[in-house]
Amino acid sequence: MNYQVAASVAAARLGADDKFLAGGQSLLGAIKLGLAAPEGLVDVRRLPELQGISVTGAAVRIGAATPHAVVAASPEVRRAIPALADLAGRIGDRQVRNLGTLGGSLANNDPAACYPAAVLGLGATVHTATRQIAADDFFQGLFTTALQEGELITAVSFPIPKAAGWQKFKQPASRFSLVGVFVARFDSGVRVAVTGAGPGVFRCHELEAALAHDWSPAAARAVKLSADGLNTDLHGTAAYRAALIPELAARAVAG
Ligand SMILES: Cc1cc2nc3c(=O)[nH]c(=O)nc-3n(C[C@H](O)[C@H](O)[C@H](O)COP(=O)(O)OP(=O)(O)OC[C@H]3O[C@@H](n4cnc5c(N)ncnc54)[C@H](O)[C@@H]3O)c2cc1C
Structure with a gap:
């Protein structure tokens, strides 16, 4: 495998089967597991x-x-x-x-x-x-x-928001989020993003509406979410994740 350190952003060009390398904390693991097999690595970290x-x-x-x-x-x-x-x-x-x-x-x-x-x-x-x-x-x-x-x-x-909070319910072995919720309040409204619960990070519009009306833990806890489309795996069911999201949002609002 080729390895080169990029000298500038303009020079950080990839060949067809190359990948950028930064901290290597995801990519090197994927290479070791055979999940990725780049021909070359272009190191952009510095x-x-x-x-x-x-x-x-x-x-x-x-x-x-x-x-x-x-x-x-x-x-x-x-x-x-x-x-x-x-x-x-x-x-x-x-x-x-x-x-x-x-x-x-x-x-x-x-x-x-x-x-x-x-x-x-x-x-x-x-x-x-x-x-x-x-x-x-x-x-x-x-x-x-x-x-x-x-x-x-x-x-x-x-x-920069008026207020924001992050709560993560940690999967203790990997330390990734079983569910994680980020809440932010701006003059223009409230944004709520959820990770770990679905196939990718997503905004939770039900919580955004509830918290825009009333920025309080109680308002978040009152939201009931459907488990449709959420992940079920050995760490938790979709219903469990659906119940965690409003609770974590409430704790994130509480700060
Ligand atoms: C034991 C363990 C626990 C972890 N726990 C968590 C956790 O709790 N929460 C969490 O969020 N993450 C967690 N991670 C992942 C960690 O945050 C990684 O650092 C991150 O996902 C990848 O960053 P990296 O700089 O190491 O990227 P790399 O592994 O170097 O690259 C990852 C991918 O990004 C591409 N890339 C890198 N930099 C750029 C760039 N500037 N532009 C375009 N593409 C780029 C690479 O080509 C590659 O495809 C964990 C990892 C490990 C090994």
Whole structure:
């Protein structure tokens, strides 16, 4: 397998069977299991354009190669969107947080991953080397995104909400979300994103309507959700997940 370190965003080009490599916390495992067999790896982790955290106007911009631990510890993120720092600080274990990156998590789009919930819940914008993609258009189901072959995520801009919260009911072996719920309140309305419960991250419009009317734990708990389309596996039934979503939303609102 070829390995090269990309010298710049412009030079970060993939051959037909190549893949970008960031923290390797999803990709290397997939290669070891035989689930992926790229011909070459183009390492983008040290690209200067993919680094850094800044607050610009009403948004926090985070470079795609920023490790989870750096987001968790960032004073800017903790001040502007504490729920986002909290989410990053509860991903996986110490090794995963030190190596895994925001861009890698979003490109991978594991159906139980944490970051997709924050990106969708906050209505963030995903910046790539060629365009900007709204969160509502980015996630397209199981391990599928709007990214085209060879399209590199460079950064994500997260609008700063009036209030936000994250609650994750952890699957203790993998530490991924059995169900995770991100809630955010803006002047323009409420967004609620759910991960771990379905084939991909999704917005819960019933909870958004209830919380827009009354931003309170009781309003979230009063919502009853259908289990249709939710996951059943050895860790929990669809009905169990449907019951967890409003409860986690209530706890996320309570802060
Ligand atoms: C034990 C364990 C526990 C974990 N627990 C959690 C958890 O609780 N919550 C959670 O959310 N995640 C969890 N993860 C996954 C972790 O967050 C990964 O770091 C993340 O999914 C992938 O990030 P990465 O930087 O390691 O990407 P890589 O593994 O390097 O790449 C993943 C994919 O993204 C592509 N890619 C990487 N960077 C870019 C880019 N900038 N632009 C376009 N494509 C890119 C790669 O080509 C590859 O297809 C866990 C992983 C492990 C091993």
